[in-house]
């Protein structure tokens with residue numbers, strides 16, 4: 384789905400929540416995943432104006448995973464290791480979105496190129 388507004392960010396949370404529930408994730412894991420999705424989509428609206436979210440159910444042995452990719456063609460991040468530190472923000476807020484997201488999920492990958500955009504892939508396993 385396209386992420387163009389704070390309303391889209393909220394809708395994305397509800398959609399991911401439903402998919403994760405249907406895939407059999409427990410309440411705590413769903414909360415962690417949806418908090419992560421909220422952080423990433425909020426960043427898109429705040430820093431890149433718009434972006435794209437895709438969600439997919441993965442299967443590995445008995446486990447199911449929810450993979451969410453949030454990508455944009457915004458300004459990109461100059462220094463990813465710095466942006467991943469706690470309390471680093473260019474937006475005047477807490478600067479906990481990206482590091483918090485990483486702590487809340489099982490897999491976290493970020494790619495970003497200045498001037499080209501940013502892509503974050505997260506997975507939460509059941």
Ligand SMILES: Nc1ncnc2c1ncn2[C@@H]1O[C@H](COP(=O)(O)OP(=O)(O)OP(=O)(O)O)[C@@H](O)[C@H]1O
Nearest residue numbers: 426430459466472473474476477478479480481501
């Ligand atoms: N999609 C993005 N495009 C461009 N820059 C980004 C993007 N996401 C994050 N950043 C940069 O990385 C910094 C850290 O992001 P993070 O989400 O951790 O903190 P924040 O958004 O500033 O504050 P918080 O999420 O706590 O409200 C941001 O301040 C911004 O400079």
Ligand SMILES: [Mg+2]
Nearest residue numbers: 422426480481
């Ligand atoms: Mg943020």
